[in-house]
Amino acid sequence: MAPDGAVPPEHRLAYPNVTAGATVAGDLTLSADAVVVGSGAGGAVAAGRLRDAGLDVLIVEEGGLHRTESFTTDPATMIHRLYRDAGTSMILGRPGIIFAEGRCVGGSTVINGGMTWRTPARVLERWERDLRLDGTGPQAMDPYFVEAERILHAEPNQEDTYGRNTHLFLEGARKLGWPVARAPRNMRRCVGLNNCALGCPTGAKQSMLVTEIPRTLATGSALLTDARVDRVLFKGTRAIGVRGRLLDARGRKRGRFTVRAGLVVLAAGARHTPGILKRSWLLARPIGRGLHTHPNAKVVGLFDERIDPWRGTHQAFHIHHFLEQGILIGYAAVPPGLLAAALPGIGAENAEHMAQYNHMLTAACLVEDEGEGRVVLGPDRQPVMLFDLGPKDVATTQRGVRLTAELLFAAGARRVLLPFDDLTALDSPDELDKIDARPPRAAGIELMTVHIMGTARMGTDPRTSATDASGAVHGTDGLVVADASLIPTSVGVNPQESIVALALRNADRWLAKRGRPRAATPAVA
Amino acid sequence: MLLPAPRGAQDDSRVLSRGAALLWCALAMATDRPLAPGTIRILRAVVDAIRPRGHGFDQPIDDDVMRDVQAFFPFLPPALRLGLPLGLRLVEFGPPLFGHGRTRFTAMPRAQAQAYIASFAHAGGLRSALYLGLRTLVFLAFYQHPDVLRGMGIDWQGRAVEQTTRRAALLDRHGA
Numbered sequence: 001m002a003p004d005g006a007v008p009p010e011h012r013l014a015y016p017n018v019t020a021g022a023t024v025a026g027d028l029t030l031s032a033d034a035v036v037v038g039s040g041a042g043g044a045v046a047a048g049r050l051r052d053a054g055l056d057v058l059i060v061e062e063g064g065l066h067r068t069e070s071f072t073t074d075p076a077t078m079i080h081r082l083y084r085d086a087g088t089s090m091i092l093g094r095p096g097i098i099f100a101e102g103r104c105v106g107g108s109t110v111i112n113g114g115m116t117w118r119t120p121a122r123v124l125e126r127w128e129r130d131l132r133l134d135g136t137g138p139q140a141m142d143p144y145f146v147e148a149e150r151i152l153h154a155e156p157n158q159e160d161t162y163g164r165n166t167h168l169f170l171e172g173a174r175k176l177g178w179p180v181a182r183a184p185r186n187m188r189r190c191v192g193l194n195n196c197a198l199g200c201p202t203g204a205k206q207s208m209l210v211t212e213i214p215r216t217l218a219t220g221s222a223l224l225t226d227a228r229v230d231r232v233l234f235k236g237t238r239a240i241g242v243r244g245r246l247l248d249a250r251g252r253k254r255g256r257f258t259v260r261a262g263l264v265v266l267a268a269g270a271r272h273t274p275g276i277l278k279r280s281w282l283l284a285r286p287i288g289r290g291l292h293t294h295p296n297a298k299v300v301g302l303f304d305e306r307i308d309p310w311r312g313t314h315q316a317f318h319i320h321h322f323l324e325q326g327i328l329i330g331y332a333a334v335p336p337g338l339l340a341a342a343l344p345g346i347g348a349e350n351a352e353h354m355a356q357y358n359h360m361l362t363a364a365c366l367v368e369d370e371g372e373g374r375v376v377l378g379p380d381r382q383p384v385m386l387f388d389l390g391p392k393d394v395a396t397t398q399r400g401v402r403l404t405a406e407l408l409f410a411a412g413a414r415r416v417l418l419p420f421d422d423l424t425a426l427d428s429p430d431e432l433d434k435i436d437a438r439p440p441r442a443a444g445i446e447l448m449t450v451h452i453m454g455t456a457r458m459g460t461d462p463r464t465s466a467t468d469a470s471g472a473v474h475g476t477d478g479l480v481v482a483d484a485s486l487i488p489t490s491v492g493v494n495p496q497e498s499i500v501a502l503a504l505r506n507a508d509r510w511l512a513k514r515g516r517p518r519a520a521t522p523a524v525a
Numbered sequence: 526m527l528l529p530a531p532r533g534a535q536d537d538s539r540v541l542s543r544g545a546a547l548l549w550c551a552l553a554m555a556t557d558r559p560l561a562p563g564t565i566r567i568l569r570a571v572v573d574a575i576r577p578r579g580h581g582f583d584q585p586i587d588d589d590v591m592r593d594v595q596a597f598f599p600f601l602p603p604a605l606r607l608g609l610p611l612g613l614r615l616v617e618f619g620p621p622l623f624g625h626g627r628t629r630f631t632a633m634p635r636a637q638a639q640a641y642i643a644s645f646a647h648a649g650g651l652r653s654a655l656y657l658g659l660r661t662l663v664f665l666a667f668y669q670h671p672d673v674l675r676g677m678g679i680d681w682q683g684r685a686v687e688q689t690t691r692r693a694a695l696l697d698r699h700g701a
Contacts, residue, residue, distance in 0.1 A: 006693035073681040075669050076593050086600035088658070096654070189695055191688040195681065202689045250599045310681050336668035336677065340577075341661040347639050350660075351577035354668065357677055380603055421647070 010203025010210040011069040017217050018065060021226035021246035021257065028246065028257040030224070032058035035242055035261035037229045037276065040107020041499040042483035043267030044208035045151060048216040049507035050263070053516045057221040058259060059213075060242065062228045062268075063104035064249065068210060071199040075335050078198040082111050089271075091385040091449070093373060097295055098448035099385065101269055105225060106209030108269070112450060113196050113315050113332065114185035114205050115494035116154040118145045119501070120323065123491050131488055132460050133469045141501060148500040152186035153206040156316070161192030163312015165361045168303070169331045172411030173319055180317040183330075186496070192313035194333045227257055230381075232264055232280040232479060239264040239479035242276075263510065266456075267483040267503070274375045274455040274485060275383030277466070277473065284474065286466045287456060291373035292490040293387050294366055294451035297401050298334075298342055300417040301361040301408030308358050309333040319407070323492055326368035327400040329407065334362050342446065343417065344424055353417075363408060365400030366451075368492035369393045375455050385452065389442040397445060402435040419446040451495055456485035470509035471502070480510055560595060560610065567613040568594065570631045574638040575663040584672045593666035605658070612655040616642070623648070 021028075033055040036047040043059065051057045066081050079087045084103035091097040102108035121138040128137035135141075173180045190204040203210060217223060229244040241260040245253045266273045274288035310333050319329040334342070336357050343353040373387025389397070405416045409429040416426045421444035423434055459465025462474035471486050473479045482503040484495050491498050560568065572590050576582075598606060617630045625641045633641065645656035667673060674681070 006690050006697065008689060008693040008696060073685050076596070076665055079665075080597070080600045085602040085605075086597055088601055088605060090654075189692055189699075191692045191695070193685055193688045195685060201685045202692045204692060310679055311684070335681070336674070336679070337665040340664035340668050341657070346575045346643055346660055347577060348579045350664070351580040351582040354577060354582070354677075355580035358679075378604075382602070 008203040011067075013067070013210060013214045015065060015067075015214055015217055015223070017220070017222040019222070019224050020065065021224060021254070022064070022248050024246055024255060027255045028224075029260075030058060030257070031241075031260040032056045032222070033261060034058070034263040034265060035060060035259045036265040036267060036482070037242060038107060038267035038269065038272075038483060039105050039213055039223070040102060040208060040267060040269065040483065041109050041496050042503040043107065043265065044109075044212035044216070045148075045500050045503040046265050046267060046482040046507050047221055048212045049504060050265075050511070051216045051219055051221045053511050055263070055516070057216065058261065059216075059221060059223045060227050060229055060244070060259065061105050061107075061223065061225050062247065063102070063225065065105040065223070065225050066199070068199070068201065068203045071195075071201040073195050073198060073201065073335075075198055075337050082199055091293060091373070091387045091452070093386055093388040094442045095389060095445050095447055097293055097387065099271075099293075099452065100448070100450050101271065104209075105213060105223070106207045108450065109186075109207035109496065110199050110209050111197050112207075112496060113494070114187055115315060115318075116149065116152050116184045116186045116497045117493040119491050119498040120493060123489060127488060131458075133458055133488070135469070135505065141505065144501040144504045145497065147504055148497050149184070151211060151500060152497065153188050153211070154184040154186055154497070155188070156182045156184055157187075157190055157192070157313045161190055161313040162316060163192065163194070163309065163333075164305075164307045165309050165314070165331055165333065166312055166316050168301075168307065168361055168411040169317060169363065169407070172407040172409075173317075175410040176407060178319055178321045178407070181320045183315055183318050185315070190313055192311070194310055194312060194314050196314065197332075198335070224257070224259075229268070229276055230279055231276060232266075233258070233260075234280070234476070237475060238477040262478055263514075264479045266479070266481050266485075270452040270455045270484045271375055271383050271385055273481055273483055274466070275377065277456065278375075278377050278383070279381055282473065282476070284462065284466060286459075286462070286464055288375035288383075289372065290454040290457045290488070291375060291385060291387055291452060292369050292454045292487075293373065293449045294369060294453070294490055294492075294495070295389070295397070295447040295449045296364040296366045297397055297404075297419045297445060297447055298362060298364050299401055299404040299408060299419065300339075300343070301363065301411065301413030302356055302415040302417070303359050303361060303411075303413055305412075306358050307361055309360060309362065310335075320493075322400070322403060323368075325399065326370075326396045326492060327403060328366040328368075328493060329363065329400070329404050330366065331361060331363040342419075361408060361411070361413070363404050365397070365404045367393060367396050367400055368490045369396075370490070372454070389445070389447070391440060394440045394442050394445070397447070398435055398438060398440065402432055405435065406432060420444055421446070451484075453484040453487040453490065453495055456481045457488040458486050459488060470513075471506040472510070480506065482506060560598065564610045564613055565591075565595075567617045567631055570638060571613070571616065571642070571659055572663055573635060574642045575660050576667050577664075581676050582667075582673065584670065584676065586667070586670050586672055589670055590663060590666040593670075594662045597662055609658070612651070612658075615652075615655070
């Protein structure tokens with residue numbers, strides 16, 4: 001809280017109708033018209049839409065409710081609270097990809113960078129034309145994007161939030177003649193603290209924690225936190241609820257809970273939604289297949305001048321100039337404790353790199369992957385992600401790294417650190433060809449992602465898709481999906497707005513099927 | 526067709542998978558305790574080998590780093606809660622297996638211990654994963670320590686308080 005009494009509105013939000021599973025003694029049985037599993041971009045929006053139409057809605061969230069005013073800038077504290085597996089998740093394959101997702105009320109919207117891009121028109125056209133998903137073309141989706149941007153409060157950063165890293169990023173792009181895209185972000189008067197990945201203490205990021213969740217709770221929805229859904233309950237092919245375990249603050253199992261509901265909405269993310277479906281003995285082959293990872297490769301520029309990357313906003317701009325080639329370029333400030341792990345060496349060697357932290361600009365290329373991985377159940381019945389970077393994706397990654405390095409040199413970097421184990425740094429732009437000469441080897445590339453999608457993809461053919469054109473699971477009744485699992489191909493941009501827009505679109509279809517036209521969204525509480 | 530499996534097939538596979546899950550849970554519960562003294566001794570040697578030195582990073586904070594690294598353990602997934610103590614045993618007893626002499630890791634001089642740990646980086650497989658995991662934990666605890674951040678001229682938390690106040694004032698003033 002601010003010391004002089006000035007308190008942002010996000011620090012004063014009420015969260016009525018919340019039950020913390022960590023405090024419940026014994027088992028719990030609940031009922032609702034609709035149970036929504038997950039409270040991130042898809043789940044919170046779907047819950048809001050269903051509640052606005054008059055349904056009695058219960059949201060079940062595996063993580064805890066951590067209020068904005070409790071957020072700090074300390075990664076060690078916040079990673080425990082907000083991230084699944086304390087941020088240690090991995091996608092297994094060649095190469096292994098570090099994966100991070102939220103596990104808290106608000107889901108990954110609490111820890112993302114706030115990018116609010118529409119699904120590119122060329123992607124939507126492909127969904128409608130090639131995949132025959134009716135109503136997913138640019139024109140049909142437009143009203144849902146407009147509504148998504150209202151909910152997310154999309155706005156560009158104001159200039160007083162730009163740090164030196166933003167100016168250098170712009171300078172590099174200008175010198176190369178690359179147009180930049182001013183990024184719309186889900187925020188309300190960002191002040192450039194640059195702590196997005198650990199939760200925004202200022203309240204500026206308009207995550208689901210401070211928007212749809214408190215709004216729908218105020219209108220009568222209920223929220224059960226610290227509760228992990230294990231499986232969907234069926235009567236024949238009809239979903240009749242979910243069953244799972246209550247958890248303590250460390251995620252250890254406590255009592256059991258059961259929720260009876262006529263509509264089950266899975267929005268647990270592209271890893272856990274197929275996991276729940278598989279644990280529910282739905283054996284269709286497409287469930288869990290089609291995993292896209294949208295990986296990013298980090299490229300760090302070292303500058304003579306002091307940048308202080310921790311001052312000023314991140315990703316106020318992106319470069320979309322190469323999106324047709326499957327490459328998006330951005331930049332971020334990574335806390336020292338996290339960036340150090342991406343730099344080489346231990347002991348004095350790592351210290352030598354980190355001594356230059358305040359002179360670093362961390363950029364990254366995001367790759368629209370064409371290869372597909374899958375989600376399977378591990379020996380503990382938890383979902384495991386498998387993905388190999390294919391030859392074309394390796395080539396795209398190397399091209400993206402080269403472009404990003406080129407931008408950093410153009411911005412004035414004297415040295416650029418690369419994400420390759422056999423080519424760790426370049427000392428001048430004359431050496432950029434070394435990247436092209438590198439053997440196209442997936443294993444030696446360091447990648448991470450926060451954008452997995454496609455593991456319960458929409459489609460018209462149950463042999464190749466897990467869900468139909470409205471997100472309903474093929475062959476079942478009353479079981480629908482509302483998260484990034486639905487996305488049938490890699491969208492090539494940060495998927496937050498795509499998830500929200502699809503959740504809005506599909507919720508209207510579920511309601512229409514049940515003879516309940518959607519109600520107008522009430523004003524934000 | 527996506528339907529619940531036939532009853533008979535379900536039951537057989539359920540027995541098998543529940544058996545595997547029970548075994549897994551039993552192993553995970555076995556690790557759901559404070560680290561054993563032997564494990565802590567190896568971890569302390571790992572911290573000593575990995576922690577940054579020189580270039581302004583000589584703060585005497587090994588005890589704090591140890592505490593923070595241990596604080597992470599309960600939040601790790603069961604596979605890692607099980608795997609990390611085993612991995613630390615591999616570090617301790619691995620030198621003869623990996624061509625680094627007959628000395629145990631905890632008995633090595635620092636320079637030798639660093640060279641040994643660093644050799645895991647390119648070993649591939651589990652050793653590479655272990656190397657990445659351990660240095661991530663140590664670096665996170667080390668570089669986010671208040672003394673280290675102060676030494677780097679970084680006051681992120683102070684700025685958070687300042688910017689939260691500023692934003693509240695801006696919203697008040699402009700009614701945004």
